[in-house]
Structure formats: structure tokens, C-alpha cells
Amino acid sequence: MEISNIVFILVLIGSGSFFAYNVRKIIQNIRLGREENRSDQKKERWKTMIRVALGQSKMTARPIAAILHIFIYVAFVITQIELIEIIIDGAFGTHRFFYESLGGLYTFTISLIEVLSLLALIATFSFLARRNLLKIPRFVKPEMKGWPKLDGNIILYLEFVLVVCIFTMNGTDEVMHRMNYGESYGFAISSWMGPLLFDSLSMDTLVVLERIGWWGHILMVFSFLCYLPYSKHLHIIWAFPNTYFSKLKPKGEFTNMESVKSEVQLMLDPNADPYAVPEVDPNATPQRFGAKDVRDLTWVNILNAYTCTECGRCTSECPANITGKKLSPRKIMMDVRDRVEEVGKGVRKEGDKFDDGKSLIGDYITEEEIWACTSCNACVQACPVNIDPLEIIIDLRRYLVMEESKMPSELATMNTNIENNQAPWQFSPSDRLNWKDEA
Ligand code: SF4
Ligand code: SF4
Structure with a gap:
């Protein structure tokens, strides 16, 4: 075994372990969320995952972006074959382990990878232009400054270097193959592009360039693997469980809080024993009304946050954002992810008792943002990976109303009216039919 093989194996194990270590931390963070049963309707869940994550059905709302995205997506998937x-x-x-044994199938596969890589390169330039030159509004919102902007660009730079390395590797190898065996590999692009670019080079230079392409390619893949857990691009993995576990109920249906529901049912039941002691598990942690921090959210909400691609489709459809309010559903998801990273780190260090005196409400998301939401579900509808920012917003509101009695004055008046008049309006129930006397 040569030294280069040992180096390769060490880099492979190192980057694989680093990736696994970071993914494990993310799974621990997702588990910080409350229990939520999403194990029902398995058939429907599989269908949703295949349609939305694999088939990218919700991307088609913006066809040009969908086509460019599919180039990169398919190139990424098919390139994994070459990676083996x-x-x-x-x-x-x-050297090219499968070349002899697979014959024509090998030529076809590498040709397909080359064509897809070229299309991915076109998509990469388009995405770079879209973010940096055209400055499409959803990519230049306040929450996209700093790291999120850099993150969006880094992956495109990596993609560019990766494709250049693939063509350098295949192009120089093509020329050497012709020199050594007098025949072409017959790959779709490098079989003509290689001689065009590298024909005049000496064998020594070709060997060096081929190795640079080969190592550059694989090092880009390993770098991507290490970088992935820190990036929004983790959606290439999480999109699958996220769509599988997505909400299957109608969009307008809010989740009930069981404790509140049973209290109301008790009040409305004429046969109920008003002195009955509710059944409570003495060991259970008392559940907070709504959510103040990430540990009050469900694990699905946190999985949603890790899956967010930061595409901004939700924000661009949000009526509150469009009309200049401070709310951006994308920022809500980014805040949840940032906060759960912070809490996760603390919990791993100090255990379950970790408390840094901070919370999602106040330190990350303001009350102004929460109350700007019209609960229209446009963000949920627009999300290409079935993320539900509204569910989080509603739980944050529930906390403010039920635990802190904080709400806009209009809502406070309405609540008082419901309490006193059994209707949102400010008149007595006995006056309800007065209108008929005026008719
Ligand atoms: S539900 Fe709220 S956050 Fe979502 S689009 Fe409507 S107003 Fe915006
Ligand atoms: S929540 Fe969905 S639509 Fe909004 S930025 Fe994230 S992935 Fe895009």
C-alpha cells in the first residue's frame, strides 16, 4: 500500500467520523423538543416524502429555479456512483476500477455524470448571479446578511471547483489514455474537451494535472461532508424525514392543547363532577402553555428548523412581510435553529438543568414579529419541504397570552368581551336581538 492510499483512507475516516459526530449532535438537539406522535398514516407519509422530497413537486411553482435546482440535485445523486x-x-x-468490468455501461455512466456536471455548472453560475448580481429581493432580506449569505455562496463555489476538478481529471486522463493505448474512453464531454485543452502537454504534466483533478474532486466531496452539518444545505438529508413527518391534517387546523380542551369540556358538561381531581402523572414535568423557548416546541418543529433551506419562498409570500411588517417566517425558522444550537451546546455541557436566562421569545423573536402574523398559512403552502412556521408562531403566541397575559390591546378587549358577553363585541347578550326591532 502506498503512502497516498494511507493518506486517502485517513482523510476518508476523518471526514466521515466528523460528519457522523456532528449529525449525532443535531439529532440530540432535535430530541430536545417535546413529544409529538407522527407515526400514523404511514402510506400517506411515504407518498408525501416521495412526491415532495424526491420528486420536488413544490419546487415547480417557480419553474426556472426548479429546473436549475434539478440539475444540481440529479448531478449530486448520480455523482455518488462515481464516488464509489x-x-x-x-x-x-x-485506476478506474470499474472500467474493464462494466464496459459500455461504464462509458454511459461517466458520460451521464459529465453531462449532468456541465448542467450543474450552468445552474451554479445562474444561482451565483441570482444571489449576488440580480439581488432578488428574497435573498437580500435582513436575515440573509452575514453568515447566511456566505453559506449560500460557499456551496456554489465548492460546486464550481468540484466540476472543474472532474473535467480536469477526466480530460487529462483521456489524453493519457490515447497516448498509452491509442484509443479514447469515449466519454461524452472529456473525450473531445480533453484533447482540445491538454493535447500539447507532456506526459509528466498530464500525470500531475490528473492527480490534482482527482484529489481536488475528492477533497471537495470530503470538505462538503464536513461543512454540511453547519450549513442550510443539510436539507439534502433532512428534507426526507421532514416531509415524511410533515403535518397531514388540513392546513387551517390548529393543534389542541389537551389540558385546555379537557378543562373546557368539563365546564360544558352538565353532568361533570366539578370537584373531580384531574388525572395527572406525578412524575411528569408540568407542561408550559405554548412555547417560550425551543424545549417547549415539538421535535417536529426543530426538525423543520434544521431542514429550512433559507430559500425565502415563505417570506416572499407572507402578507405581513410584503406589507412591510417585521415578520419573516424564514427568520422564525432560522432563529429556532440558532437557539436550539445554543441550548443543545449548553445541555451537553451542563445537563438538563441548563439555563442561560435567555429564551426564543425576546432574545431571538420579538413580540412584534409574533403578532404580525395573520395565520394565513401562505408560508406553509409555499415551503418546498413542507415546513410549518405558523405552528411555531401560534405556540409562541399561546405562551404570551396564557402565561404572560400579553397581547395587543385589540385582542385584550376581544377576550374581555368573550368572557363577559360570550361574543367578541362590546354589548350585552340580552341586546343581541335588538336589531330586529330596528328592521
Ligand atoms: S401564516 Fe403568518 S407567517 Fe405565514 S405567511 Fe401567513 S402571515 Fe406570514
Ligand atoms: S421555511 Fe421553507 S420556504 Fe421558508 S425559507 Fe425555509 S425552506 Fe424556504
Whole structure:
């Protein structure tokens, strides 16, 4: 075994372990959320996942972006086939391990990868232009400054370098193959592009360039693997469980709080024993009304936050945001992710008792944002990976109303009227039919 093979194996194990370690931390963070049963309707869930995550059905609302995204997505998936060969070659010192055994199928597969890589390169330039030159409004909102902007660009730079490395590797190898065996590999692009660019180079230079392309390619893949858990691009993994566990109920249906529901049912039941002691598990942690911090949210809400692609489709459809209010549903998801990262780190260090005196409401999301929501569900409808920012907003509101008695004055008046008059309006129930005397 040569030194390069040992280096390769060490880099492979190192980056794989680093990735697994970080994904484990994210799973721990997701588990900080409250229990929520999403194990029902398995068939429907599989269908949703295949349609929305694999088939990208909700991307089609913006067809040009959908086509460009599909180039990168398919190129990413198909390139993994070539990766198997690269890992075998890297570990055992072989060269194009499958070339002899697969014959025409090999030529077809590498040709497909080359065509897809070229399309991915076109998509990469378009996405870079969209973010940095055209400055499409949803990519330049306040929450997209700093790291989110850089994160969106880094992956595109990596993609660019990766594709350049693939064509350098295949192009130089094509020229060397012709020199050594007098025949072409017959790959769709490098078989003509290679001689065009590299024909005049000496064998020594070709060998060096081929190795630069080969190592550059695989190092980009390993870098991507290490970088993924810190990036919004983790959606390439989480989109699948996220759509599987997405809400299957109608969008307008809010979740009931069981404790409140049973209290109301008790009040409305004429046969109920008003002195009955409610059944309570003495060991259970008392549940907060609504959500003040990330640990009051469900694990699905936190999974949603890790899946957010920061595409801003929700924000661009949000009537509150469009009319200049401070609310951006994308920011809500980004805040949840930032806060759960902070809490997760603290819990791993100090255990379940961790308390830094901060919370999602106040330190990350303001009351102004929460109350700007019209609960229209446009963000939920627009999200390409079935994220539900509204569910989080409603739980944050519930906390403010039920635990802090904080709400806009209009709502406070309405609540008082409901309490006193059994209607949102400020007149006595006995006056309700007065209108008929005026008719
Ligand atoms: S539900 Fe709220 S956050 Fe979502 S689009 Fe409507 S107003 Fe915006
Ligand atoms: S919540 Fe959905 S639509 Fe909104 S930014 Fe995230 S992925 Fe995009």
C-alpha cells in the first residue's frame, strides 16, 4: 500500500467520523423538543416524502429555479456512483476500477455524470448571479446578511471547483489514455474537451494535472461532508424525514392543547363532577402553555428548523412581510435553529438543568414579529419541504397570552368581551336581538 492510499483512507475516516459526530449532535438537539406522535398514516407519509422530497413537486411553482435546482440535485445523486469508484481507487491504488468490468455501461455512466456536471455548472453560475448580481429581493432580506449569505455562496463555489476538478481529471486522463493505448474512453464531454485543452502537454504534466483533478474532486466531496452539518444545505438529508413527518391534517387546523380542551369540556358538561381531581402523572414535568423557548416546541418543529433551506419562498409570500411588517417566517425558522444550537451546546455541557436566562421569545423573536402574523398559512403552502412556521408562531403566541397575559390591546378587549358577553363585541347578550326591532 502506498503512502497516498494511507493518506486517502485517513482523510476518508476523518471526514466521515466528523460528519457522523456532528449529525449525532443535531439529532440530540432535535430530541430536545417535546413529544409529538407522527407515526400514523404511514402510506400517506411515504407518498408525501416521495412526491415532495424526491420528486420536488413544490419546487415547480417557480419553474426556472426548479429546473436549475434539478440539475444540481440529479448531478449530486448520480455523482455518488462515481464516488464509489473513487473510494475504491483511493484506498487500493487502482485506476478506474470499474472500467474493464462494466464496459459500455461504464462509458454511459461517466458520460451521464459529465453531462449532468456541465448542467450543474450552468445552474451554479445562474444561482451565483441570482444571489449576488440580480439581488432578488428574497435573498437580500435582513436575515440573509452575514453568515447566511456566505453559506449560500460557499456551496456554489465548492460546486464550481468540484466540476472543474472532474473535467480536469477526466480530460487529462483521456489524453493519457490515447497516448498509452491509442484509443479514447469515449466519454461524452472529456473525450473531445480533453484533447482540445491538454493535447500539447507532456506526459509528466498530464500525470500531475490528473492527480490534482482527482484529489481536488475528492477533497471537495470530503470538505462538503464536513461543512454540511453547519450549513442550510443539510436539507439534502433532512428534507426526507421532514416531509415524511410533515403535518397531514388540513392546513387551517390548529393543534389542541389537551389540558385546555379537557378543562373546557368539563365546564360544558352538565353532568361533570366539578370537584373531580384531574388525572395527572406525578412524575411528569408540568407542561408550559405554548412555547417560550425551543424545549417547549415539538421535535417536529426543530426538525423543520434544521431542514429550512433559507430559500425565502415563505417570506416572499407572507402578507405581513410584503406589507412591510417585521415578520419573516424564514427568520422564525432560522432563529429556532440558532437557539436550539445554543441550548443543545449548553445541555451537553451542563445537563438538563441548563439555563442561560435567555429564551426564543425576546432574545431571538420579538413580540412584534409574533403578532404580525395573520395565520394565513401562505408560508406553509409555499415551503418546498413542507415546513410549518405558523405552528411555531401560534405556540409562541399561546405562551404570551396564557402565561404572560400579553397581547395587543385589540385582542385584550376581544377576550374581555368573550368572557363577559360570550361574543367578541362590546354589548350585552340580552341586546343581541335588538336589531330586529330596528328592521
Ligand atoms: S401564516 Fe403568518 S407567517 Fe405565514 S405567511 Fe401567513 S402571515 Fe406570514
Ligand atoms: S421555511 Fe421553507 S420556504 Fe421558508 S425559507 Fe425555509 S425552506 Fe424556504
